[in-house]
Amino acid sequence: MSNNTIRTKIKQARLRNWEVAEKVGISDSRFSVWLRTPLNDERKERVLKAIDELTKELHV
Numbered sequence: 001m002s003n004n005t006i007r008t009k010i011k012q013a014r015l016r017n018w019e020v021a022e023k024v025g026i027s028d029s030r031f032s033v034w035l036r037t038p039l040n041d042e043r044k045e046r047v048l049k050a051i052d053e054l055t056k057e058l059h060v
Contacts, residue, residue: 001044001048002038003035003036003037003038003039006035006039006044006047006048006051007035009048009051010051013051013054013055013058014058015051015054015055017031017032017035018031019054020047020050020051020054023050023053023054024046024047024050034047
């Protein structure tokens with residue numbers, strides 16, 4: 001999964017990058033840096049988990 005796909009998932013979930021960054025436990029600026037280069041598997045899992053959790057929280 002590319003970073004563009006992750007960006008698309010964030011937009012489709014109507015989330016903001018800062019919300020995902022906060023859930024992951026990093027700053028908004030650090031998250032921006034992460035998205036500039038391909039994410040390693042560990043970071044990708046953390047980001048996808050955060051997106052899923054935030055999406056569930058919004059729909060409760």
